[in-house]
Amino acid sequence: MVAASTPPSLSVTLRVWRQAGPKTLGQFKDYAAKDLNPNMSFLEMLDVVNDGLTIKGEEPIAFAHDCREGICGTCSLTINGKPHGPGRAIATCQTYLRSFRDGDIIVVEPFRAAAFPLVKDLVVDRTSFDQIMQAGGFITARAGSAPEANGLPIAKGVADLAMDAAQCIGCGACVAACKNASAMLFVSAKVGHLGLLPQGQAERDRRVLAMVHTMDEAGFGSCTNQYECSAACPKTISHDFIARLNRDYLGATLRRAFQPEAATTDGGGA
Amino acid sequence: MATLDSKIPSGPLADKWRKHKVDMKLVNPANKRKYEVIVVGAGLAGSSAASSLADLGYKVKCFVFHDSPRRAHSIAAQGGINAAKNYQNDGDSVHRLFYDTIKGGDYRAREANVHRLAEVSANIIDQCVAQGVPFAREYGGLLANRSFGGAQVSRTFYARGQTGQQLLLGAYSALSRTVGQGLVELHPNSEMLDLVVVNGHAKGIIVRNLKTGAITRHAADAVILATGGYGNVFNLSTYARQSNATAIWRAYKRGACMANPCYTQIHPTCIPVSGDYQSKLTLMSESLRNDGRIWAPKKKDDAKKDPNTIAEADRDYFLERLYPSFGNLAPRDIASRAAKRVCDEGRGAGASGLGVYLDFSDAIKRLGENGVRERYGNLFAIYHEITAESGYKTPMRIYPAVHYTMGGLWVDYNLMSNVPGLFVLGEANFSDHGANRLGASALMQGLADGYFVIPYTVGDYLAGQKAGSRPSIDSAEFKAAAENVTGMSQRFLGTKGKQPVSHFHKRLGKIMWDHCGMARTKEGLESALQKLPALREEFHATVNVLGSGDTLNQSLEQAGRVADFIELGELMCRDALTREESCGGHFREEHQYPDGECKRDDEQFGHVAAWEFQGKDKTPLRNVEPLNYEFVKMSVRNYK
Ligand SMILES: Cc1cc2nc3c(=O)[nH]c(=O)nc-3n(C[C@H](O)[C@H](O)[C@H](O)COP(=O)(O)OP(=O)(O)OC[C@H]3O[C@@H](n4cnc5c(N)ncnc54)[C@H](O)[C@@H]3O)c2cc1C
Ligand code: FES
Numbered sequence: 001m002v003a004a005s006t007p008p009s010l011s012v013t014l015r016v017w018r019q020a021g022p023k024t025l026g027q028f029k030d031y032a033a034k035d036l037n038p039n040m041s042f043l044e045m046l047d048v049v050n051d052g053l054t055i056k057g058e059e060p061i062a063f064a065h066d067c068r069e070g071i072c073g074t075c076s077l078t079i080n081g082k083p084h085g086p087g088r089a090i091a092t093c094q095t096y097l098r099s100f101r102d103g104d105i106i107v108v109e110p111f112r113a114a115a116f117p118l119v120k121d122l123v124v125d126r127t128s129f130d131q132i133m134q135a136g137g138f139i140t141a142r143a144g145s146a147p148e149a150n151g152l153p154i155a156k157g158v159a160d161l162a163m164d165a166a167q168c169i170g171c172g173a174c175v176a177a178c179k180n181a182s183a184m185l186f187v188s189a190k191v192g193h194l195g196l197l198p199q200g201q202a203e204r205d206r207r208v209l210a211m212v213h214t215m216d217e218a219g220f221g222s223c224t225n226q227y228e229c230s231a232a233c234p235k236t237i238s239h240d241f242i243a244r245l246n247r248d249y250l251g252a253t254l255r256r257a258f259q260p261e262a263a264t265t266d267g268g269g270a
Numbered sequence: 271m272a273t274l275d276s277k278i279p280s281g282p283l284a285d286k287w288r289k290h291k292v293d294m295k296l297v298n299p300a301n302k303r304k305y306e307v308i309v310v311g312a313g314l315a316g317s318s319a320a321s322s323l324a325d326l327g328y329k330v331k332c333f334v335f336h337d338s339p340r341r342a343h344s345i346a347a348q349g350g351i352n353a354a355k356n357y358q359n360d361g362d363s364v365h366r367l368f369y370d371t372i373k374g375g376d377y378r379a380r381e382a383n384v385h386r387l388a389e390v391s392a393n394i395i396d397q398c399v400a401q402g403v404p405f406a407r408e409y410g411g412l413l414a415n416r417s418f419g420g421a422q423v424s425r426t427f428y429a430r431g432q433t434g435q436q437l438l439l440g441a442y443s444a445l446s447r448t449v450g451q452g453l454v455e456l457h458p459n460s461e462m463l464d465l466v467v468v469n470g471h472a473k474g475i476i477v478r479n480l481k482t483g484a485i486t487r488h489a490a491d492a493v494i495l496a497t498g499g500y501g502n503v504f505n506l507s508t509y510a511r512q513s514n515a516t517a518i519w520r521a522y523k524r525g526a527c528m529a530n531p532c533y534t535q536i537h538p539t540c541i542p543v544s545g546d547y548q549s550k551l552t553l554m555s556e557s558l559r560n561d562g563r564i565w566a567p568k569k570k571d572d573a574k575k576d577p578n579t580i581a582e583a584d585r586d587y588f589l590e591r592l593y594p595s596f597g598n599l600a601p602r603d604i605a606s607r608a609a610k611r612v613c614d615e616g617r618g619a620g621a622s623g624l625g626v627y628l629d630f631s632d633a634i635k636r637l638g639e640n641g642v643r644e645r646y647g648n649l650f651a652i653y654h655e656i657t658a659e660s661g662y663k664t665p666m667r668i669y670p671a672v673h674y675t676m677g678g679l680w681v682d683y684n685l686m687s688n689v690p691g692l693f694v695l696g697e698a699n700f701s702d703h704g705a706n707r708l709g710a711s712a713l714m715q716g717l718a719d720g721y722f723v724i725p726y727t728v729g730d731y732l733a734g735q736k737a738g739s740r741p742s743i744d745s746a747e748f749k750a751a752a753e754n755v756t757g758m759s760q761r762f763l764g765t766k767g768k769q770p771v772s773h774f775h776k777r778l779g780k781i782m783w784d785h786c787g788m789a790r791t792k793e794g795l796e797s798a799l800q801k802l803p804a805l806r807e808e809f810h811a812t813v814n815v816l817g818s819g820d821t822l823n824q825s826l827e828q829a830g831r832v833a834d835f836i837e838l839g840e841l842m843c844r845d846a847l848t849r850e851e852s853c854g855g856h857f858r859e860e861h862q863y864p865d866g867e868c869k870r871d872d873e874q875f876g877h878v879a880a881w882e883f884q885g886k887d888k889t890p891l892r893n894v895e896p897l898n899y900e901f902v903k904m905s906v907r908n909y910k
Contacts, residue, residue, distance in 0.1 A: 021821055037545050039658075044547050047772065054770040054825065059816045062824055064337070066510040068550045069652065071435055072341045094655050119481055120822040127458065130338050134450035138443035139402045143322040143721040146393070146400035150357060153411030163404040163429060166436060170340055194402050 009035045010102040014049065016061055017109045018121055026118070028107070042085065042095040043068060043075065062121040068093040070234060073169035076176070077122055078109040083173035083232045091171060091234040111176035115183070115219040126172050128218035129186060136210035137190045139200050158196055165192035167235040174229035174237075180221030185229035187211050188245035189237050195248055205252035212249055272527050272882045274895045277682040278382040283901045284364075287386040290683070291726055295733035302327030304737035307728065308475055308490040310462045310517055312339030314434075314441055314713060315696025316496030318720025321444035324453035326725055328732075331488060332445065332454050333477055335461040335512065335827075340442045343498050343510040344716065347434020348555035348649070350416060350426035351713040353391040358415055362423040364388045369902065371711060374420040374601050375676070375704020376854035376868065377876070377904040378530070380897065382683060383701045390722040391714050395427055397721055401440040405429050417560050418709035420601040420909075426710045431555055431648040437713055441720070463758075463830065464751040465493065465521045465692065468741045472521075472692035476751045478759075480827060483820035487743040487752055491735050492691045492728055495521060496720070499675040499697035501534065503835045503842065504787070505779025507672035508540060508553040514831040515838050518679050518698050526687040527880035527893060529680035529700035531838065532846035535707055535855045536788050537673035538564075538605035541656055542625045546776075551671040552656055554628065555649055556709040559598040561633035561642065562666070564589050564605070566612040566619065566626045573617055577627050577665045588612055588626075596909040603706045603855045604867075604909060606670035610788050611866060613669070620667050627665035634662065670788060674712060676703045676855065677845075680880040680895070684727035685719060688880075691731060695719035700878070705854025759819045762829040767812035771828040774809045778836050781805070786843050791859045795847040802840040809836060841881055841890065848892060851875045872904050 011034040019026025033049050040048075043065050050060035066074040075092035079085035085095040100106060108122065116124040166189070174185035191208050194200035200207070223242060230239040279290040297305065306329040309320040317339055320332040336342060356362040367388040372379060395413070399405065405427050406414040415424040429436035448454040459480040466474035466487070474489040500515035501507040522528045539554045565585045567573050572580050588608055593600040600608070609626045612618065619625040633642050639662055643650065650661045657667070678700040685693050685701070696716040703711065741747065785791075785798035809832070817823045852861040852868035853875070861869040870876075878895040 037547065039544050040547050041549070044549050047549055048547055051770045051772055054814055054816060055768065057814075057816065060770075060825060062822055066336070066341055066512045067343070067346045068511055069346060069552050071432065072343075072345045072510060074337070074341050090655060094652075096655070096658075098658065123822060125481070126337060130340075130446065130449075130456075130458070133340075133443065133446040136450075138447040139400065140447060141397065141400035141444070142325045143318070143397060143444075143725065144393075146396040149355070149396045149399040150412050152399070154407055155411050156407045156409050159404050159407045159411075162402075163436075166404050166429075166439065167432065169345075169435075170338065193404065197402050197404070199400055199402050 009037055010097060010100065011035060012100055012103070013105045015105055015107045016122070018061065019118060021120055022118055036097050038096070038098040040097050041068070041093060042079070042097065043093050045097060062123050064123045065093055070094045071169060073171035076111045076124060076171055076173070078111060078176055080107050083111055083176040084234055089234060089236045091169070111172050113172070113175045113181035115181065116172060116175065128220070129170055129172065129183070131218055132183065132187060132211050132214045133190065135214035136203070136207040139194055139203060152198060154198060162193050162196040165189045165196070165237060165241055168237055169235060171234065173232040173234060175220065177228040177232035178221065179226065179228070180224060182223045182229070183215050183220040184223040184242050184245065185233065185237060185239065187215050188241035191245050191248055192241040195244070204248065205255055208245065208248045208252050209256065271891065272688045272880065272893050274527070274680065274688060274880055274893055275682060276380065276895060277684055278380065279683065283381060283385050286382050287389055294726055294730040297729045297733050299327055301737050303329060305329065305732050306331065306490045306740065307492050307494060308333065308488060309494045309496060310475065311342065311496035311498065311696070311698070312442070312445060313342035313344035313496060313498055313696060314438055314716030315720045316342070316494070317438070317441040317445040318717050319494055319496060319695055319724045320454050321441070321448045322721055322725045323728065324448040330448070330454045331457065331490065333457045333460045333462055333475070335459065335480060337458050339445055339456070339458070340439060342438060343513045344438040344713070345435050346510060347713055348431045348553060349557040350418060350428035350433045350710040351394070351437060352418065352425050352710040353395045353427060353714065354388055354425060355392050355395060357413060358424045360423045362425050366423065367391060367425065370421050371702070371708055372704070372902055373907055374706055374708035376706055376870065376907055377704065377872070377899065378853050378897065379702055379704030381899060381901055386723070387702050387715055387718050390718045393722055394714060394717045398437060398440050401443060403429065403436050403440040416557055417599060419556055419559065419599045419605070420708040428557065431557070431646060434713060437717065441717070461827065462517050463520060463755040465524045466747050466751045467524050467689060468745065468747045471690045473741050474743065474748060476755045478755065481822050483818070483823070485752055485755055487748045489740045489743050489748070491732055491740055492693065494693040494695060494724065494728070495679070495698050496695040497698045499678070500838060501672045501675050503778065503839045504672040504782045505775045506543065506548060506551050508537060508551050511550060514834070516831050516834050518694070519834040519838055521679060521687070521689070521692060523883050524689065525883065526689045526692055527680040527882050528677070528841060529878050529880045530677040530705070530845065531842045531881065532786065532849060532856050533676035533705045533854065534672060534842070535602055535674040535676060536606045536670045537602055538609055538670050539628060539668045540671035540673070541653065542620060542622065542667060542669040552652060553671070553673065554653060554666065554668055556602070558628060558646060558649060561637070561645065562598065562628045562630050563587055563632060564598055564609070564626055564628055566617045568617070570616040573619055573623065577619065586612070586617070593909045600909050601706060601708060606788060607857060607866070609670055624669045625667040626669070628668045629665035630661060631665070674707055676700065676705060676707055680878070684730060685723055686727065686731060693724060693728060695724060705856055758830060759826060762813065762815040762826055763819055765810070765813050765815065767814045769812055769814055771813060771815065771825055771832050774805065774813065775832045775835065777805060778832070778839055782839050782842070786839070786846050789857050789859050790846050792847065795843045798843045799840065799847065802836060802843065806836045809833065844890070845879055845881065849875055849879065868907070876904065
């Protein structure tokens with residue numbers, strides 16, 4: 001075992017959302033998961049449960065996962081009402097059974113939000129995030145056109161802050177945690193990352209306007225500053241970036257109102 | 271017999287790429303819109319290729335099995351990306367990066383490809399910074415560097431412990447821009463399940479929509495595969511769970527040669543296995559070896575002791591002892607084997623005996639705990655989450671794990687396979703890392719291929735193809751390929767056996783790790799070649815895939831991938847058995863020097879082995895591309 005001492009095994013009841021497809025009705029179903037090693041990850045427990053179901057002839061539970069180390073943003077379970085489960089600053093795949101107790105009933109649901117339609121069981125469609133990125137989440141720099149990298153020094157503090165925002169893994173926990181299903185933390189992270197950097201200035205106004213507009217179109221709710229988003233974020237992205245986004249958005253809107261050219265003709269996007 | 275013309279341009283090494291760029295044919299800007307290019311994969315290689323080709327004016331369709339391009343496995347790379355910028359003024363140059371990479375690959379890569387990689391490395395950093403990649407910086411605002419294994423200069427650029435994430439998000443942003451501009455048609459949740467070859471040229475693919483199960487056909491003037499590596503053949507690895515070999519394997523079955531499949535990289539510093547439920551192994555970045563010191567107890571009796579109670583004099587810093595000039599930064603294959611030997615001697619740490627220590631106590635004395643946290647905080651956090659132990663207080667326990675595959679589809683200098691019109695980029699090809707890849711060089715290669723090589727070489731091919739001559743998706747070849755795919759799904763769903771797919775994947779992994787892992791022998795490989803066909807038959811006869819083919823069905827996806835892994839595993843063993851030498855990650859116990867180092871046989875094996883499919887149940891054909899070393903002398907690798 002990796003852990004110095006191996007704690008005793010545990011058994012839990014999983015109350016899992018099952019839904020065959022986007023158009024069918026879903027319901028919770030209980031599954032017993034027995035004699036589990038506490039060093040097992042939550043997703044490894046689902047693997048074991050699924051193998052058991054397959055052997056019994058029952059279709060396994062569909063759930064999204066890939067890297068299993070908290071970086072790809074694929075895993076997306078709401079565990080006992082909390083997106084990504086009980087731990088702070090981690091994704092579902094980094095949740096280990098030692099966070100639970102023998103005999104627990106654990107409720108497992110998908111990330112729920114109008115803009116994340118359900119695909120099957122615990123899997124939702126987060127294409128709306130990609131649409132927001134396609135609208136403006138970039139700095140236009142064609143391959144081959146870049147100047148020498150060290151030609152543009154960037155203060156370490158600025159680069160570090162940009163990196164804090166850039167860490168977003170695009171999982172959607174912020175949306176699932178928000179009672180309005182707002183995507184403001186996600187959008188603010190990208191707007192903050194690119195807007196802090198000198199390279200990102202040319203398209204700054206255009207970017208924030210396009211991203212916020214696409215976010216609204218996609219059916220995300222509005223932000224009422226409850227900050228459940230930051231609390232659920234596996235990368236602890238600060239809600240300060242939302243304040244920054246609001247300032248950027250206001251500034252860009254005003255500039256566009258008074259100087260239509262300034263906010264629309266820079267940048268090379270769509 | 272396949273024709274393997276490497277198409278390496280003539281002339282001095284440093285002039286080859288420049289000259290070739292001038293010699294290649296061009297497609298005029300107005301005609302580019304008439305050509306359609308399919309890009310499968312949107313990791314670093316695929317997304318950089320798709321956006322660059324779209325910016326040039328080609329019509330691009332990009333397919334990924336992920337729900338978003340941002341989730342490609344490249345996202346998980348931690349440590350960094352190499353580039354010959356020489357910002358540290360420590361003697362780096364294009365030539366030195368070239369030489370380190372050739373030597374690191376144990377003289378089994380092509381000189382010309384590697385030199386080009388080193389040449390364009392500096393442009394990659396410029397490109398990424400222009401896109402807003404937040405690389406680490408010094409207080410003066412200039413870019414920072416760290417050291418990586420196999421090099422004596424500091425040339426690795428990084429973004430905390432999340433370099434792959436930041437580079438991929440940069441490439442994804444370029445891809446997103448071109449999608450938003452209507453230049454790229456993006457197909458997420460779309461898995462390529464067959465390659466369509468018409469008149470000997472790759473002209474399309476068959477795709478299954480993973481959400482709806484719909485099978486669709488897509489024609490193009492050229493097909494680019496950038497589908498990543500195949501390390502999940504071993505089941506347990508540092509790869510993402512969904513990474514798979516299906517795209518390249520199905521292309522192999524359509525005639526593309528598979529080169530050096532046995533060259534796999536075992537990374538020395540990963541968190542050891544803890545139980546049979548385990549689904550993946552987590553890497554502890556090589557960058558940790560900048561400041562961490564690797565050791566094992568000198569005495570077997572100390573192996574189970576709390577490491578903090580083992581006296582300094584009783585610790586064996588074996589890498590520093592064996593390789594004084596590179597020390598803890600010895601290349602991966604060498605460091606992994608050294609750790610294995612220590613554990614085989616009974617000095618391994620932890621209950622399983624499969625572990626050595628990675629110790630930061632000296633670094634903490636030097637830099638303070640906060641200094642160490644600043645450099646590697648997120649890696650220590652990952653270690654703590656998984657093991658419930660603090661790497662600041664107790665040395666980390668690590669063991670080698672499967673991490674990367676140097677082998678892949680054979681490509682020429684233009685990154686085109688032996689099937690004309692089929693290009694292969696990134697980890698999916700075989701070309702640049704020889705028998706062992708140096709740290710921080712995969713990210714460099716993926717972006718070099720996508721941003722700076724394929725935009726030139728695809729044009730050279732397309733210029734020879736008549737615009738608008740794409741075959742119709744109703745042609746016989748498309749129909750046959752689509753039926754092949756549907757038939758496979760139906761067979762899996764109809765088997766109705768007993769065992770879940772994972773059962774076979776675990777067994778495959780064990781066979782591969784035992785016989786085709788860190789150390790290989792003739793007997794072991796022969797026994798694997800007995801076991802694998804039996805496993806394959808059992809799999810097809812007794813696998814249980816429930817549900818239907820016309821919804822999301824993760825068991826069905828897995829079944830296809832594991833079926834391919836089992837076949838590929840067999841080819842890897844065959845390749846390893848035939849290569850009667852040791853080189854880089856391929857270590858045959860029969861071929862070693864008395865001190866345990868790799869004994870190459872350049873006379874017999876100074877070549878690329880490119881395997882050609884001959885039909886089901888037929889032995890594949892081994893083609894050979896000789897490696898002509900014109901500029902560097904093949905010599906015994908020495909890191910001492
Ligand atoms: C944990 C870890 C850390 C690493 N750290 C470093 C590092 O620090 N430095 C370094 O240089 N390298 C590192 N590497 C290696 C490096 O990350 C990879 O080699 C590289 O990112 C591979 O990129 P790629 O673009 O070739 O493929 P990938 O990023 O694997 O992308 C594959 C793409 O292909 C798609 N795909 C695959 N098959 C199909 C199909 N059949 N149909 C449709 N789409 C398909 C996927 O959806 C995905 O978009 C690391 C690797 C690991 C595992
Ligand atoms: S599976 Fe990648 S973040 Fe959880």
